[in-house]
Amino acid sequence: MAEISQAGNDEGRPCLLCGSLEEPTVEHIIPQALWSRFGLDPDHDDLARFRTDLCLTHNQATSVLHQRSEMMDLIETGSPVTKKTLQHLGDWIVWITLLLSLARGRGVLGVEASRRLLLRRFDTHHAGTPKGVRVYAALVDDSVEPMDSEGTPYVLALKGDSRVLLNENGVPIGFSLREGPINASESIRLGRVVMLVGSSYSSGDDHDRRLDQAVARVGLKRIFPPEKTLPKMEPTPIRMAAISELFTVILHGADDSLMPEALRAFASRGEEPRDVAD
Incomplete structure (x- = not known):
């Protein structure tokens, strides 16, 4: 059943996705049932920051995401950890992240890219996680104080970032002075689960493996794209600050080993972003 409320949208604010003023509703991006589980x-x-305005049609479409009881059990209690629940969790958090980013007017993929992907998913029922997105998760152990870990952040070239200049083949070749994302990834903790979402241009043949290794440094494991074998998800002391600081879009002082080769060369010369490709 869709989680629909007219309360809070009496003025008929436009739908976040399509802009319609018809049949306005309030959408709980994080489902009401999950908040209720946490008391x-x-x-x-x-x-309030986890609610937004949607027309009735899009409210009903997005509410389907929340109809996965075992996934909600995993978020609340840390189990069951199965191929199915991790698959559902990975898919769910991508769309939830896009909705939250669009609602606050900023995000890793940008407002227009987020809206385009969401409309594609909920208007055409084009199932599946957007190409290139990787999702990492961990079960949080709050009984142990996480260790402070200092490390150099990794700078990423984000897909969808208008500052990354591409050649005719879609390969990054330089930077521009345009505005772009201020974060290189999206992270959120809900209940017993913490998740990290992101999508970046490749730095080489083993980019994905090295990306996974970097994320493992802060205690997270990849859940999408799924591993061939079920990842061993054990409760882990997690420091959220370490997760949010792991990746950056700022060149200065960052590890550029996960950047495309052309952009590493660009950064190594200490050049500032400019309006034309290098």
Whole structure:
């Protein structure tokens, strides 16, 4: 059943996805049932940032994402960890992240790219996670204080970042002075689960393997694209600051080993981004 509420949108604010003023509703991006599992009031003012305005059609379409009870069990309790629940979790968090990013007007993929992907998913029912996105997760152990870990952040060239200049084959060749994302990844903790989402241009043949190794440094494991074998998800002390600081879009002072070769050469000369490709 769709989680629909007219309360809070009496003025008929436009739908976040299509702009329609017809049949306005309030969408709980994080489902009401999940907040209730945590003993929280879904309509509390403190949770307003997790709500947005959608038309009835898009509210009903997005609410289908929340109809996965075992996945909700995993978020709440840390189990069951199965191929199915991790697959559902990986898919769910991508679309939830896009909705949250669009609602706050900024995000890794940008407003227009996020809206385009969401409309493609919910208007055409084009199932599946967007190409190139990788999702990492961990079960959080709050009984142990996580160790402080200092490390140089990795700078990434994000897909969809208008500052990354591409040649006719879609290969990064330089930077521009345009505005772009301020974060290189999206991270969120819900219940017992912490998740990281991102999509970047390749730095070489083993880019994905090295990306996974970098994320493992802060205690997370890849859940999408799925491994051939089920990842061993054990409760782990997690420091959220370490996750949010792992990747950056700022060249200065960062490890550029996960950047495309042309951009590494660009950065190594200490050049500032400019309006034309190098």
